[in-house]
Amino acid sequence: MQRRATGVIAAVSALGLTAVLAGCSGTGSPDVTLRLVAADYGDSAANSSQKYWDRLAKDYQAKHPDVRVEVSVYPWTDVDRKVKEMVDAGDPPDMAQIGAYADYAARGLLYKVDDLLSIPVQADFLGQLSEAGQVQHVQYGIPFAASTRVLFYNKTLFDKAHLTPPTTWAQLAFDAEALKAEGVTYPYALPLGPEEAQAETMAWMLSGGSGYTDDLGTYTINSPQNAETFTWLKDELVGKGLTGPVPPAKLNRADAFAAFARGEVGMLNGHPTLVQLAEKKGVKFGTVPVPGRNGTPKSTMGVTDWMMAFKKHGHKEQIGDFLDFVYSEKNVLDFSRTYDLLPVTTSASDAMSSAEQDKKLWPFLEELPLARLYPVGKTSWAQVSADVKKRIGQAVGPGGDPTGILNQLQVAASEADSGAAG
Structure with a gap:
């Protein structure tokens, strides 16, 4: 059964100052407001991740007027701390896109990925990245962006x-x-x-x-x-x-x-x-x-950042529906190309590996199947x-x-x- 779709946006600057954009495209107020805290991958105001989330949320809102998504973007130096402060205050965001998930998962604060995402979206993630999102063989962390060395x-x-x-x-x-x-x-x-x-x-x-x-x-x-x-x-x-x-x-x-x-x-x-x-x-x-002791090593290094969803305020259906949209091939490619990062899905990786415009990222893509990640599933x-x-x-x-x-x-x-x- 298809979930009800949802959408809108409140954008936030890299300094974390929330600026709520115009409301819904439909009549009346949205039924649900979702809060997302995200990291800034840009190196200046000109390419702040705020712009990516602005575009994505506007596209989503055009078809889903019943949910407002308020996005707060913070620099990497601040974002993990901001989320921790919100959690410690008993008011976590509905979603967080940050560097680590395991501690929150171990404390029972997160939705299981199975409870959120549609089966096609789950199946599209690169296998080793999904595995890295597991705590005791249950996936809570959703890979968001990847890189290799x-x-x-x-x-x-x-x-x-x-x-x-x-x-x-x-x-x-x-x-x-x-x-x-x-x-x-x-x-x-x-x-x-x-x-x-x-x-x-x-x-x-x-x-x-x-x-x-x-x-x-x-x-x-x-x-x-x-x-x-x-x-x-x-x-x-x-x-x-x-x-x-x-x-x-x-x-x-x-x-x-x-x-x-x-x-x-x-x-x-x-x-x-x-x-x-x-x-x-x-x-x-x-x-x-990367050279090895006697040649190319059998494993190379990979890094993944994470999306997660907190259970505190409910809204499981709306969160899952919005995240299905976030992880569409088009949106994953858009983010990866904007910030020179690797896609976390098979469909977007296949598209990037055959697109001439992405040629500069091919060496990194070639390393991804052999990549080992930090032991992020360990608290x-x-x-x-x-x-x-x-x-x-x-x-x-x-x-x-x-x-x-x-x-x-x-x-x-x-x-x-x-x-x-x-």
């Missing part, structure tokens, strides 16, 4: 040093040595600073054949492979002065990307956003799969990620002890996991 390299600097892009760690170290000899500021940029160290860490763990967890979901931060990986980074890159003037523990991802866009970086791991940034600055670059992950951001840079610094740091992180992760389970 590839190795970016500066073609101008590589041509000057007569280099080819690396496929192994040994080749990466060789290239970095040659770039250093040419005076390149950051032969390889290694951002293990507090902004997003958990991402660079995971990329290197996977390239070394391990990860944060094993196939059963048990933390393996101090695995022998991870210890070997960070020992190699310390000895072969950082210790030889191949990672630039800023210590990795203090180098943030945004600063590394900005340096690449200035032409100061030979190589770094990057996601699709760096494509647009580098193109704007006129940097000639290429991309290849302990937020604490583990925070610990990694604080400590992992110490592992590769002067006098650092990679095995010791990884052991400390493992103990803390196991304790956090036990506490969450309890």
Whole structure:
């Protein structure tokens, strides 16, 4: 049976100041008002996510006048905190599009995806992304946008040093040595600073054949492979002065990307956003799969942001109907193309992989089937990620002890996991 459809909008600026637009297209007041809190993927007012939600909600409203959707858009630095404050105050939004869902799911606050979305929409999600949205084999998190990592390299600097892009760690170290000899500021940029160290860490763990967890979901931060990986980074890159003037523990991802866009970086791991940034600055670059210890690793890193729906105020039918519209192929493609991100559905991914206009995203799309995500289904992950951001840079610094740091992180992760389970 088809759900009643609904729709309208209240748009919000990236500063979070709600500005309710004109009401319904029909007569009288809407039957239901839904509140959505969403993250801003834009880098300026000109491309704020407010504009995306404005367009989407207006299209929805044209056919569904019985529901008002009030959208509040906040920067990534604020959005998770805003939702937490609303939840703690006992007044959660009906929907939230943020970075993590597991804690809310574990507390019984979210609708199951099965209770919201139509079967065709559920079936369209990429399998590994749907699985990552599960807590104890029940899906609560709805993937919203995805990205993968590839190795970016500066073609101008590589041509000057007569280099080819690396496929192994040994080749990466060789290239970095040659770039250093040419005076390149950051032969390889290694951002293990507090902004997003958990991402660079995971990329290197996977390239070394391990990860944060094993196939059963048990933390393996101090695995022998991870210890070997960070020992190699310390000895072969950082210790030889191949990672630039800023210590990795203090180098943030945004600063590394900005340096690449200035032409100061030979190589770094990057996601699709760096494509647009580098193109704007006129940097000639290429991309290849992230090198592994002995070649292309079996798994690469993927990241997904999440949509979720809170049960507090009801409106299950209206929420599900609106989300079915959000996840139509047209709307998923529109969002992905606007912000240089990867679609989370099979239909939109197939369309993007065959569209010439999306060619710059093809290397990232090719990595998605092999991507492993953060262990976001574990309620302990937020604490583990925070610990990694604080400590992992110490592992590769002067006098650092990679095995010791990884052991400390493992103990803390196991304790956090036990506490969450309890």
